[in-house]
Amino acid sequence: MLTLILGIAAMNLFAAVLILLRPKLFGTKLYKPMLKNMGLSLLPLFVLTAAILFMFLVMICIAPAAGLAIGLAGVVLWLLLLPNAGYLVTELNLNHRTADKKEVPMWYDIIAVLALSMSGVMNTLLNVMLLQLIYGVFVHPADAFDLGAVNNRIFWLMISAVFLLISFGIYIGRYLRFNSWDILKPKHFISLLKQHFRQPGKGKELMVFVLCHTAFFLLMYLIVVWPVLTER
Template identity: 25%
Template sequence: MNLLNKFLPNKRTFNLFVMFLILSFSGCFMVALRTLITLNSNYFFLIWNLFLAWIPLFLSLILIVEEIHKVAKIFFGVAWIIFYPNASYFITDFIHISRGGYHLSSHTGIEVVVWYDFLMISLFVFTGLLIGFLSLYLLHKKIEKKIGFHAGWRFIIAAEILSSYGIYLGRFIRLNSWHVVTNPYNLVKSVLWSFNFETLIFVIILSFFLTLIYIALYNISQLSKQNNY
């Protein structure tokens, strides 16, 4: 139990952890149900992406533990930067609805499946973003406590810019976090060739969007600290 308390520092974090598990299992159930009804397993990739989205949260829970050695913190910190984009990557999965290739016997049937897919992907997007933002929030508060208020927000901006670039590499260059280990040469080459005006615009827009959402959720989280609530 002491180990659990180290990695889930308070009751609210634990409750969010449980809520995210419920959301995750709900998303997996929707994928399984769709596969069973349509006999099409095309959306199983959402479950794998969800697994990847959980990794930065576990890494951030490790990083906020005081007893972790400095060298280990550097290792897990780099790993967090590499895997954090997976949590927000779900946003780009909406593109699969337009590429659906729906072939059913009636137009009404197609509409039902399209709306089901939209809600299913939305659940994964919502879950992935919340998991990622909790991971980000834990490190934000840790850095703010150790270094200061402004350092905490500089970290947020830098994290979302790097995350947006990672999402660009994943969606358009088709790279993933594992390439750091499995194919580092191709990763470096692809990164060097990816810098262009399109990349810049994508990263600016997406990082601005993600930062705004984080700020909104951050301010909501602070409401309970006000005397009026």
């Protein structure tokens, strides 16, 4: 597991270095939205980690019920922020190149944006893996780090639901330009949703987008996380 975490950290660092080197190597301006999106991609992980630590601290020092309430609130906040982790996959459209006044080699942008997108995918998987470990701690404490011990229908429904929510969040973030904090303005949020989905074909577009991205994240989860947590 440590190797996985270090590898994900290295991928994030590699992507950041390529973004920062781009203007120095090719005389272009730094594309700051990419760095901002990288920060937002890492934010859910820090929020979930802080929520877990605070939850256990309150459970030990004050009361279990209070700790659980804090943990639940932290998970809700984490879910609202989580699409930011996977949002980096949308950088693959390479639209940052339109802002360049000097041409940057396509090969450089391909590897840089691919690293950036994969860092977002890996961050998403790491977040969901932490959620799985929390689930394991409460459901099967003795084998919390063994995915096989919690390999049941409820677990997979939970994981699939999380990836569905992530995919939906990525969609509305990309095409409706919503941010996680826009949920604080529910009337405006719902109004824009209705306006968007009244357009012909948008419902179908959403369904295909969400199903494709959910399947992609599930496959990546099976490839990356499953072997780590089931190895003996």
